[in-house]
Amino acid sequence: GIQVEQSPPDLILQEGANSTLRCNFSDSVNNLQWFHQNPWGQLINLFYIPSGTKQNGRLSATTVATERYSLLYISSSQTTDSGVYFCAGSSNAGGTSYGKLTFGQGTILTVHP
Amino acid sequence: DGGITQSPKYLFRKEGQNVTLSCEQNLNHDAMYWYRQDPGQGLRLIYYSQIVNDFQKGDIAEGYSVSREKKESFPLTVTSAQKNPTAFYLCASSIGSAGGYTFGSGTRLTVV
Numbered sequence: 001g002i003q004v005e006q007s008p009p010d011l012i013l014q015e016g017a018n019s020t021l022r023c024n025f026s027d028s029v030n031n032l033q034w035f036h037q038n039p040w041g042q043l044i045n046l047f048y049i050p051s052g053t054k055q056n057g058r059l060s061a062t063t064v065a066t067e068r069y070s071l072l073y074i075s076s077s078q079t080t081d082s083g084v085y086f087c088a089g090s091s092n093a094g095g096t097s098y099g100k101l102t103f104g105q106g107t108i109l110t111v112h113p
Numbered sequence: 114d115g116g117i118t119q120s121p122k123y124l125f126r127k128e129g130q131n132v133t134l135s136c137e138q139n140l141n142h143d144a145m146y147w148y149r150q151d152p153g154q155g156l157r158l159i160y161y162s163q164i165v166n167d168f169q170k171g172d173i174a175e176g177y178s179v180s181r182e183k184k185e186s187f188p189l190t191v192t193s194a195q196k197n198p199t200a201f202y203l204c205a206s207s208i209g210s211a212g213g214y215t216f217g218s219g220t221r222l223t224v225v
Binding site (some may be wrong): 001004030031033035040041042043044045048050086088100101102103104105106 | 146148150154155156157158161171172201203205211212213214215216218219221
């Protein structure tokens with residue numbers, strides 16, 4: 001199966017700072033998604049972004065499918081942005097993935113006031 | 114509101130017991146999934162189901178069983194064969210093979 005590598009593993013910011021999280025895949029993927037896990041464990045889908053760029057408020061994401069990576073940008077960070085950010089994707093190989101997501105290990109973001 | 118409901122939030126299991134985690138969705142999604150998360154780790158796929166009465170093993174299916182008798186429901190049974198069941202269990206659904214996941218709020222299972 002595919003390998004998903006996220007960087008950095010940990011990130012500490014002051015409120016108001018900007019940041020970029022990266023996700024690399026070992027093979028071509030589809031169904032690429034970014035999630036935020038809050039301190040209570042709830043996973044929220046931030047973006048479904050198999051290719052291109054999307055923006056939602058202070059968050060935006062870009063996927064370059066041909067180079068097998070995706071970036072998540074957080075601007076003007078707030079304390080409520082703290083938590084763990086995961087990227088995930090399905091392998092294109094053999095057409096049998098059917099939406100099965102493989103997750104990275106996550107980036108732990110801490111935003112201080 | 115549409116969403117996924119997992120119950121219970123917390124579950125304690127004695128050694129040798131089977132326990133069943135509930136997952137119900139009213140999103141009219143075809144596909145449903147069960148993931149396991151250990152502390153400080155990413156999510157690993159246990160089982161998934163594309164349609165009613167069909168399901169497939171994921172990467173760590175040993176010691177688990179599922180059923181999909183209704184579109185809305187995808188319960189997970191953690192059997193006594195699962196040697197290390199203490200974990201956070203997350204259920205998800207998607208509209209099909211190409212669509213965003215929606216997650217439930219999870220069940221924390223502890224062996225006592």
